[in-house]
Amino acid sequence: MPKKRKLISLQWQNLTSTISTTFVLILLGLVILCGLTAHRLSVSVRQSLTITVILSDEANDTTAQALKKKLEARVWVKDIQYISREQALKEQTEALGNDPSEFLGCNPFTPSYEMHLQAAYACTDSLLWVSKELRSHKLVSDVMYQKDLIERLNQNLLKITYFLLGLAVLLLIVTLVLINNTVRLSVFSRRFLIHTMRLVGAKWSFIRRPFMRRALWIGLCSGLLACAVLYGSVHAMWAYDATTKAYVTLPYVLITLGIVVVCGLLLTIVCTLVSVNHFLGMKESELYQ
Helix, strand or coil, X not given: CHHHXXXXXXXXXXXXXXXXXXXXXXXXXXXXXXXXXXXXXXXXXXXXXXXXXXXXXXXXXXXXXXXXXXXXCCCCXXXXXXXXXXXXXXXXXXXXXXXXXXXXXCCCCCCEEEEEECHHHCCHHHHHHHHHHHHCCCCEEEEECCHHHHXXXXXXXXXXHHHHHHHHHHHHHHHHHHHHHHHHHHHHCCHHHHHHHHHCCCCHHHHHHHHHHHHHHHHHHHHHHHHHHHHHHHHHHHHHXXXXXXXXXXXXXXXXXXXXXXXXXXXXXXXXXXXXXXXXXXXXXXXXX
């Protein structure tokens, strides 16, 4: 009967350790996924910022297309759309409801480009030299973009990045403390067994082996359970709103799940190793304190 009760107690400890570690890993996974999604969203927002490049009156379709190909080869360019005089007139006519050329006697619009930059270059400093380089071309008359909007956007994105980074670090510390306490309590209940094995001459590596094996299984099971919960939540979100797939992408979800499993294994193994070594180094009198 005592052996059966001891086995049940050990199984209960394993179950509670697995559940508590799983919940902590779920929180850690949510923060990681939110951080990756925020990065994806910031890239999308930066790349959606439009720079309007006004061409001179001397530009025609041939020279404008040649310059367009030259600019598309630049590393900082994501895409360029060429708007001819005729297309600009058509768009303004549809917007205003009348044709400006009818009372002006000519097409008042000049050809232009609508340009989107790569996310890394959509910041104030980069835009200054990008504008300078664009204006160096003879066909370019002016470069226009919303400087104030870009500055506010970059400031807000930076604040969000720092907040998520701080939250991730804080949660990682909390995760380490909680898992360490859970593992320490589990090892503490078997401290006399550790001391007995040490007295009969067992090596530290031999004593640590069952604890490390147990920690490996708890970390793996906790990581897999956390991954199941996270993936199920994300899949439900995709089913509820398909547009979220554009930001919460499958590669980001897989990266998050991989990090959760690795963290589950590393944290439980490291905490178990530290705890077992702590009790292995204790004197007999200290075991009763």
